[in-house]
Amino acid sequence: xxxxxxxxxxxxxxxxxxxxxxxxxxxxxxxTLGDGQFRVRxxxxxxxxxxxxxxxxxKSYAEPLAIGDVMIGATVxxxxxxxxxxxxVGDKVTGMFGWQDYDTSDGVGVRKVDDALVPLTAYxxxxxxxxxxxxxxxxxxxxxxxxxxxxxxxxSGAVGSVVGQLAKLAGCRAVGIAGGEQKCRxxxxxxxxDACVDYKAGNLYPALKAxxxxxxxxxxxxxxxxxxxxxxxxxxxxxxxxxxxxIAGYDGQPVPLKQPSIILTMRLLVQGFIVTEHLDVWPEAxxxxxxxxxxxxxxxxxxxxxxxxxAPEALIxxxxxxxxxxxxxxxx
Ligand code: NDP
Numbered sequence: 148x149x150x151x152x153x154x155x156x157x158x159x160x161x162x163x164x165x166x167x168x169x170x171x172x173x174x175x176x177x178x179t180l181g182d183g184q185f186r187v188r189x190x191x192x193x194x195x196x197x198x199x200x201x202x203x204x205x206k207s208y209a210e211p212l213a214i215g216d217v218m219i220g221a222t223v224x225x226x227x228x229x230x231x232x233x234x235x236v237g238d239k240v241t242g243m244f245g246w247q248d249y250d251t252s253d254g255v256g257v258r259k260v261d262d263a264l265v266p267l268t269a270y271x272x273x274x275x276x277x278x279x280x281x282x283x284x285x286x287x288x289x290x291x292x293x294x295x296x297x298x299x300x301x302x303s304g305a306v307g308s309v310v311g312q313l314a315k316l317a318g319c320r321a322v323g324i325a326g327g328e329q330k331c332r333x334x335x336x337x338x339x340x341d342a343c344v345d346y347k348a349g350n351l352y353p354a355l356k357a358x359x360x361x362x363x364x365x366x367x368x369x370x371x372x373x374x375x376x377x378x379x380x381x382x383x384x385x386x387x388x389x390x391x392x393x394i395a396g397y398d399g400q401p402v403p404l405k406q407p408s409i410i411l412t413m414r415l416l417v418q419g420f421i422v423t424e425h426l427d428v429w430p431e432a433x434x435x436x437x438x439x440x441x442x443x444x445x446x447x448x449x450x451x452x453x454x455x456x457x458a459p460e461a462l463i464x465x466x467x468x469x470x471x472x473x474x475x476x477x478x479x
Pocket of ligand 1: 304
């Protein structure tokens with residue numbers, strides 16, 4: 148009997164917020180493997196904010212998905228069939244295998260991973276792309292010095308949680324901004340940040356001021372909007388801002404900056420970056436992050452939706468801040 152593959156494709160483009168009818172679940176027969184190919188059974192899918200951008204037909208740093216394309220996504224899985232000299236059945240791998248049960252690969256862009264070192268799912272978060280994003284923005288743009296104050300928004304999330312923990316390991320004061328008392332408590336009590344401000348409590352600026360008595364030397368921006376405004380007002384002269392994400396505006400709503408003149412008066416460096424454009428640092432960053440996780444010096448939390456069919460709901464939840472930690476989907 149022909150084996151089938153379930154996959155989720157882009158059915159239509161969202162005009163504002165993503166909705167379930169932007170996706171379609173399909174079944175297609177698995178093709179026979181060619182020489183030099185192997186088949187991966189996906190175990191976990193990573194759900195990431197960048198997926199929202201790929202659903203638009205707009206100019207950006209990456210090509211949009213076409214209608215009918217399998218939704219893009221990183222997965223961890225296992226080689227289940229191989230005609231490739233370097234990949235054997237049983238190898239654990241991570242790659243851009245998409246929102247589907249199986250994918251076929253020639254090995255390009257695929258990394259073998261060792262789940263004896265850290266759990267398989269960590270390769271999609273803290274020891275994967277989000278971890279490298281945190282490592283790059285913090286070390287290469289903010290370049291923290293011991294004793295400085297570093298602020299990060301979306302602090303309980305996949306990227307933000309790593310930023311603050313790395314800042315602490317560098318001897319800094321780490322201050323998070325997160326949505327809700329529960330997330331803030333986790334950021335301080337579990338992740339070891341010095342403070343975390345709940346922007347949903349309605350007193351962001353005064354609370355941030357109290358949490359940053361010496362001002363802010365480095366800001367890792369994941370959200371945009373009011374956290375950007377509040378932190379900008381606390382920046383010290385010659386502070387550095389790593390502009391990583393502006394999730395508050397991903398559905399098309401504007402995220403204006405109220406006082407851009409502070410960039411001038413405080414002589415700030417503001418640098419946007421895309422982590423996949425810095426592949427040269429990935430081996431160093433992944434090595435460092437994996438070691439820190441294995442040594443239990445870097446903690447992480449996951450939020451797992453069960454079943455491929457729940458991937459759309461998981462992405463919609465992430466885009467509304469409903470995830471608590473790295474958002475994953477368990478496929479099999
Ligand atoms: P997270 O795990 O942090 O999840 C997203 C979080 O954003 C939510 O949980 C929510 O946390 C927060 N958030 C704040 N405001 C909003 C809002 N208006 N709408 C929705 N969510 C909001 O995601 P990641 O760690 O994967 O990504 C964090 C940021 O980093 C994103 O902006 C992403 O695009 C960016 N990124 C950039 C990369 C690059 O190369 N430049 C690479 C990878 C990620 P809370 O409840 O605390 O508000």
